[in-house]
Amino acid sequence: MLEKGFETATIRELTGLSRQKIRKLRESLREEREEADRSVREQRLGEAYAEPPYERDFAESYDSPD
Numbered sequence: 001m002l003e004k005g006f007e008t009a010t011i012r013e014l015t016g017l018s019r020q021k022i023r024k025l026r027e028s029l030r031e032e033r034e035e036a037d038r039s040v041r042e043q044r045l046g047e048a049y050a051e052p053p054y055e056r057d058f059a060e061s062y063d064s065p066d
Contacts, residue, residue, distance in 0.1 A: 011022055 011017070012019060015022075017025075
């Protein structure tokens with residue numbers, strides 16, 4: 001719990017970075033997060049449309065020249 005009169009510090013005050021540098025870092029983080037989200041969505045879609053393993057195994061055993 002915060003004490004009465006406690007002052008919060010800004011990122012700029014804590015790090016000594018310029019506003020422009022902080023803005024660039026935030027944009028970079030946002031882009032990385034969006035790319036990661038897009039990658040996860042694509043992976044989940046791929047898994048959703050993948051052929052079930054039992055059908056794949058059956059097709060492989062059926063096609064083999066035993």
